[in-house]
Amino acid sequence: MTTTLLPEGWELIVGLEVHAELATATKMFSAAPNMFGDDPNTNIDPVTLGLPGSLPVLNEKAVELAIRLGLAVHCSVEPSVFSRKNYFYPDMPKDFQISQYDKPINVDGWLELPDGTVIGIERAHLEEDTGKSSHMGGDGRIHGASHSLVDYNRAGVPLLEIVSRPDIRTPDQAKAYVSELRSILVATGASDGKMEEGSMRVDANVSVHHPGEPFGTRCEIKNLNSLRSLGRAIEYEARRQVDVLEAGETIRQETRHWNEAEGRTSTMRVKEDADDYRYFPEPDLVPLAPSAEWIEQIRADLPPMPAERRARLAAAAGVPKTTDSVAVIVERDLDGLALATLELGADPGRVLVHVEQNLSGDGSAELRPDLLAALIALETGGELTATQAKQVLADVVATGADPAEVAKAKGFEAMSSDALFTAIDEIIAGSPDEWERFRTGDQKARGKLTGFFVGQVMKATRGQADGGAVTARLNELAAG
Numbered sequence: 031m032t033t034t035l036l037p038e039g040w041e042l043i044v045g046l047e048v049h050a051e052l053a054t055a056t057k058m059f060s061a062a063p064n065m066f067g068d069d070p071n072t073n074i075d076p077v078t079l080g081l082p083g084s085l086p087v088l089n090e091k092a093v094e095l096a097i098r099l100g101l102a103v104h105c106s107v108e109p110s111v112f113s114r115k116n117y118f119y120p121d122m123p124k125d126f127q128i129s130q131y132d133k134p135i136n137v138d139g140w141l142e143l144p145d146g147t148v149i150g151i152e153r154a155h156l157e158e159d160t161g162k163s164s165h166m167g168g169d170g171r172i173h174g175a176s177h178s179l180v181d182y183n184r185a186g187v188p189l190l191e192i193v194s195r196p197d198i199r200t201p202d203q204a205k206a207y208v209s210e211l212r213s214i215l216v217a218t219g220a221s222d223g224k225m226e227e228g229s230m231r232v233d234a235n236v237s238v239h240h241p242g243e244p245f246g247t248r249c250e251i252k253n254l255n256s257l258r259s260l261g262r263a264i265e266y267e268a269r270r271q272v273d274v275l276e277a278g279e280t281i282r283q284e285t286r287h288w289n290e291a292e293g294r295t296s297t298m299r300v301k302e303d304a305d306d307y308r309y310f311p312e313p314d315l316v317p318l319a320p321s322a323e324w325i326e327q328i329r330a331d332l333p334p335m336p337a338e339r340r341a342r343l344a345a346a347a348g349v350p351k352t353t354d355s356v357a358v359i360v361e362r363d364l365d366g367l368a369l370a371t372l373e374l375g376a377d378p379g380r381v382l383v384h385v386e387q388n389l390s391g392d393g394s395a396e397l398r399p400d401l402l403a404a405l406i407a408l409e410t411g412g413e414l415t416a417t418q419a420k421q422v423l424a425d426v427v428a429t430g431a432d433p434a435e436v437a438k439a440k441g442f443e444a445m446s447s448d449a450l451f452t453a454i455d456e457i458i459a460g461s462p463d464e465w466e467r468f469r470t471g472d473q474k475a476r477g478k479l480t481g482f483f484v485g486q487v488m489k490a491t492r493g494q495a496d497g498g499a500v501t502a503r504l505n506e507l508a509a510g
Contacts, residue, residue, distance in 0.1 A: 080124025
């Protein structure tokens with residue numbers, strides 16, 4: 031992970047609040063549809079609009095999805111209570127949001143990033159989403175707008191707010207956390223995780239301090255809807271806070287807006303505390319107490335999570351679970367292919383290389399493991415070079431043909447040692463200056479020139495030469 035470019039002696043502290051809309055057919059407390067992209071104010075009903083006499087009815091599926099996510103991130107599922115979070119703003123016509131406050135459904139969990147870092151999760155609680163206000167005119171914000179429009183389609187959509195502990199130390203780590211959490215949400219079926227559609231939104235709590243001293247005053251950056259924006263916003267805000275503190279001023283706890291075009295944050299409002307929302311238990315909903323039997327049934331139905339899949343693939347390939355190729359393969363959902371190929375006895379290193387580097391296009395997921403294993407056997411047996419194997423694999427993915435038949439049709443055959451050595455001698459003879467620098471240079475210089483000679487030999491042999499064999503021969507000749 032790269033670090034924030036802060037002056038020496040400063041440390042970044044980040045906690046994230048991820049809001050994920052749950053994949054239910056209807057809203058949190060009513061039968062109104064939970065659909066994205068419909069015409070404004072069509073997915074509404076008396077509960078959505080807060081009409082007098084309308085009462086909330088809890089969506090059982092939303093509770094199940096919340097528990098699925100909670101279990102997947104190692105939370106304890108607890109009896110919980112819904113509360114009214116009071117505030118006056120047009121996006122909630124009843125002037126309060128039903129949420130969970132002091133007794134959330136999921137508490138004290140964690141998740142593991144691909145690099146092995148563990149990030150704590152304080153809570154993951156249920157609530158209803160708000161409507162969407164569109165400020166017309168100006169820059170799209172309320173200040174300077176000529177008028178505002180409100181769409182209540184989103185109001186009441188089931189929402190799970192996942193609050194991390196302040197364990198994140200770099201912007202890259204923040205992005206990795208959100209990416210991992212999104213993968214878990216999708217794997218559990220709790221949410222589609224589409225940040226571009228607003229079904230997953232991130233608020234970042236950012237502060238800076240000198241290591242060994244108490245954490246600094248935090249500022250919250252609201253509604254970051256892409257990983258790129260998240261990283262840039264954290265980076266900017268951390269530097270801003272350091273500049274303020276080094277100027278002898280103090281940080282004010284506040285909510286800030288991220289301007290993507292300008293690449294900077296700005297004050298939205300002084301940060302509210304819980305007292306400002308006047309929380310009190312929702313009188314129209316009873317406490318939520320899932321049975322132990324139901325929780326265990328949900329746990330038993332969970333599929334393997336990304337971290338478990340990475341560990342399984344790494345163990346099968348005999349590499350550390352933090353290996354980059356392992357993370358990429360699982361992220362692309364190709365670990366099933368890799369595992370099945372490994373079970374057939376294929377060379378682990380070549381399996382990881384091919385699945386990571388050469389199987390990112392259409393049709394890759396449908397490739398039969400036995401065909402990939404057969405291709406790797408040709409490669410490790412010396413009948414195909416790495417370059418030839420890559421070309422053959424592309425045709426196998428496209429046609430489903432046998433690798434040996436594809437190789438024969440392309441005219442690929444193993445190059446004899448005599449032919450390879452002759453080709454190398456000819457390239458050396460034609461490049462005396464480069465060869466002298468290779469022969470007499472240090473390890474760094476030799477490394478740079480190796481690519482030159484290998485490339486020339488591959489060109490002369492039309493890709494039939496094996497790059498590893500060429501490198502070995504060059505080193506052998508240079509050693510005398």
